[in-house]
Amino acid sequence: MRALLALAAVFGLASTAALAEPAPLKIGVLNDQSGIYADMAGPGSVIAAQMAVEDFGGSVLGRPIAIVAGDHQNKPDVGAALVNRWIDEDGVEVIADIPTSSVLLAVQEIGRRKNKLVLASTGGSSDFTGKACAPTGIHWTYDTYALAAGTGKSLAKDGPWFFITADYAFGAALERDTAKAVEESGGKIVGAVKHPQGTTDFSSYLLQAQGSGAKLIAFANSGADQVNAIKQANEFGIPQSGVKLAGLYLHITDIHAIGLDVAQGLILTQGFYWDLNEETRAWSKRFYARHKAMPTMGQAGTYSAILHYLKAVKAAGTTDTDKVVAQMKATPVDDFFSHGGRIREDGRMVHDLYLLQVKAPSEQKYPWDYLKLIRVIPGDEAFRPLKDGGCPLATAGH
Incomplete structure (x- = not known):
């Protein structure tokens, strides 16, 4: 009897296991x-x-x-x-x-x-x-190289450039890659300043940029930092004085937060745009x-x-x-x-990546219609050549 009960228990466990959901x-x-x-x-x-x-x-x-x-x-x-x-x-x-x-x-x-x-x-x-x-x-x-290849090269000679850069790995890489693209395209860099992540007041950084004699201020930051910096630059009247702004890492949600009246004319590079x-x-x-x-x-x-x-x-x-x-x-x-x-x-x-420009309010036809395509950047042009990255996985001859 005990043997039969034991056997039944074994079969019961087996059937339970069979019915159990496999691990996700x-x-x-x-x-x-x-x-x-x-x-x-x-x-x-x-x-x-x-x-x-x-x-x-x-x-x-x-x-x-x-x-x-x-x-x-x-x-x-x-x-x-x-x-x-x-x-x-x-x-x-x-x-x-x-x-x-x-x-x-x-x-x-x-x-x-x-x-x-x-x-x-x-x-x-x-x-x-x-x-x-x-x-x-x-x-x-x-990646930061691709943003530089798009926005940096297209605006290289609109400077001289001044960078306002987020003080962490992304900002450093974006400034480095963009500065290299600008200089290789015949542009000039006159200065840069770093700010902490999560900065709300950009006034001192914007004053340094204005004092440098730059004709283009590039924001090597992102998210709320970039939104705040661009809004405050407009409040200071910087674009109205003839100095261009370049948001090196803008998103469609940033344009939405800034508004077309302020963001119009900005050039940006994207890996995707919803309305393509x-x-x-x-x-x-x-x-x-x-x-x-x-x-x-x-x-x-x-x-x-x-x-x-x-x-x-x-x-x-x-x-x-x-x-x-x-x-x-x-x-x-x-x-x-x-x-x-x-x-x-x-x-x-x-x-492929896409070089885009923010529309003027008069050009908008429906909600979230914020960008117009300037050109498609082929992938081999947009991204750093395999041989130039310093990656040990890259094989010889590429």
Whole structure:
């Protein structure tokens, strides 16, 4: 009798295990959820990630797919602690989005050490695929070199230039890459000043820029910092005095916050714009229905990167990081974000970028109709050549 009861218990456990849901494939979206970069990434990137999972079908290799969201508060130590816990305790396989380059570069090292994929969309330092490149790191949407190649080169001779730069890794990389592009294009730099992240009063920095004799003030910052700087420059009458402003890292949400009356005429480089074509409009309107704002390039890039990852997992038949990365690099990107994008050895996803100009209020035809296309920048022109980045993964001859 005891033997029969024991056997029944074994069968009961087996049937329970058979009915148990397989462990979900977890993807972590790490960003600023409530601070100065929340509008460009934040909850919108989480929505974009969820849309990618839904559009893929919600499961892969018999496992449900789950999106986990975290707020790194723009602090590398906070971001690193969260990612380590996600990987070690929660079984997260992939970290996505990651604005704030100091956080991104810290997460890159965790991914390298623990062999977990890092899909950077909103974080921008070109060092991510340069000296800090890793086999586990893929840079999706843009980088500071590409912004410089677009906005910097197009406005190079409108100076002399003066930089007002956020004092952390992203700002330093953006100023460095843009200054190099400006000087190589025949432009001149007359000065620069750094400001802390989260600055609300830019008056002293703007006065230094005015006093330098610059004819173009470039803001190598982002999010609320850039919005505040451009608004205050207009309050000081700087554009009215004949000095141009260049927002080196503007988003559609920044234009929305600044307003066309102030932002009109600004030149910007984007990896995506919602109103480019029927495909971008269709996806963006779905996104808007959930988020009540049109997507930034980083949010659209988060969707595209996660969708491409899930396609690679399915094709490879495994979640093994090395095999999935190899599959991702072997397969062209094909969605509304990019048709024919490719991932290089250094992890850089190469695709077209767009040089755009902010419309005047009189040119706007409908809500969020903020930008007009100046030209398409081919990917090979937009992104740094593989051989020039200093990435050890770059093979000879490229």
